[in-house]
Amino acid sequence: MRPFTVSMNLDNINFNGNHIVRRYEDIKSIFKSTDISLEGKNPVIYEVFESPVPEQQGHLIFLVTILYPGKVNEEFFMTKGHYHTVENTAEVYLGIKGKGLILCQTKSGDFEVAEISENRVVYIPPFWAHRAVNIFDEPLIFFGIYPAHAGHDYETIAQSGFVKRVFSKNGRVVIE
Amino acid sequence: MRPFTVSMNLDNINFNGNHIVRRYEDIKSIFKSTDISLEGKNPVIYEVFESPVPEQQGHLIFLVTILYPGKVNEEFFMTKGHYHTVENTAEVYLGIKGKGLILCQTKSGDFEVAEISENRVVYIPPFWAHRAVNIFDEPLIFFGIYPAHAGHDYETIAQSGFVKRVFSKNGRVVIE
Ligand SMILES: [Mn+2]
Ligand SMILES: [Mn+2]
Incomplete structure (x- = not known):
């Protein structure tokens, strides 16, 4: 493989690799409860x-995640979240x-919440599962990089x- | 190590890790010729x-490089450039x-030039040496990620x- 470049133009993004789209029906089981108001529309939660x-091994995969704003009942839209199959692999957002x-946890029970916003870097060390949650009323967009052999343990x-x-309750973000 | 976040605020950047500063006198040997006009000032070429x-292994190092505008005679300011000591390791800018x-080359003689600018991603595959060259009149700033065990073979x-x-000749960028 030779060096290459791609544009991260958000109006028309295309990295020429995998394009993953997760709709409500694909991932509704990850939320605390189902939401009848979303059944018909089946909105895209993230891509x-x-x-x-x-x-x-040796390569790095880079990506852009767009996590749309919304709630499943009171619970904010979020990604499936995963450990890496090869657990000793980090990720940078x-x-x-x-x-x-970014919700992070280990198999031994450690838990951490990291805030992400424009120009903030989040470091997810090896062995930490990670899930993104959109707590705002606009798309959450982040650039990410992880080792190409890491694999996904969903x-x-x-x-x-x-x-x-993470819920929205009375206009507040509640982590519980 | 636990997850952490840092700000990429360019007005006051501090990732709390290594801060490398390369001045003209430190790296003048990488340029084709020395430039008497820079001897006294000894400007910072990049940091x-x-x-x-x-x-x-398992961790990823992220960084911001600021490569200042300028020339050593006709040759644009550039970084030292390196292979990774662990050669089967990529880098993303x-x-x-x-x-x-971004000048890229392999030990078997392949050579490639990739353009970098705002919102453009450059992928440097494993085994490719990489050097950045600033061809504009403002600082070239890029975010980078590489495997933490890669090491630097300068x-x-x-x-x-x-x-x-890469030279500036009669107002044109010349690669020769
Ligand atoms: Mn991951
Ligand atoms: Mn490198």
Whole structure:
């Protein structure tokens, strides 16, 4: 593979790699409760644009995540969240637009919440699961980088969830 | 290590890790010729702010490089450039401000030039040496990420240089 460049023009983003789109029906099981008002519209909760890089050790995958604003009942829109299959692999997020929280946890029970917003860098060390939550009324957009061989373990989170959830209650962001 | 966040506020950047400053006298040997007009001032050519992350496999180091505008005679200001000591390690740059070129080459003689500017991502695959060149009249600023165990081999470049250099000639950017 030779060096290449791509544009991160948010009006027309295309990194020429995987484009993942998660709609309400795809991921409704991650929320505390289902929301009848979303059943018909089945909105896109988030989408991810990845770089076209082989999933091999030595490479780095870069991506842009767009997590749309909204709630499932009182719970803010969020990503599925995952551990890396190869657990000793970190991830770096750079906030581009919007405001959100990155929920992080380890299999031994540590939990941490990091704020992300424009020009804020979040460092997710190896062994920490990560999920993004949009706590604002505009899309949360961030640039991310992770080792290409890391892989995604969504199953552990699907089974046991994150330690805490993030709700909007009386206009306040509540982590509980 | 726990997750953490830092601000990429360019007015007062501090990632709390290594801060590398390279002045003319430190790196004048990388240019084709010395420039008497820079001997007294000894200007800063570039500086790098790195994240405080252990240099261990699994971690990722993120950084901001500020490469100042200027020339050594006709040759644009540039970074030392390096291979990674652990050669099978990539690097990702995201342009923040300014305009530049990333010169890339392999030990087997391949050479590539990638343009970098605001919101443009440059992917430097494993095994490719990389050097930044500022071809504009403002600082070139980019965000970068590389595996923390990669290490820097400056010596190979110090001995044999890059295949090409970038000059300003009659107001044009010339790669030769
Ligand atoms: Mn990840
Ligand atoms: Mn490097």
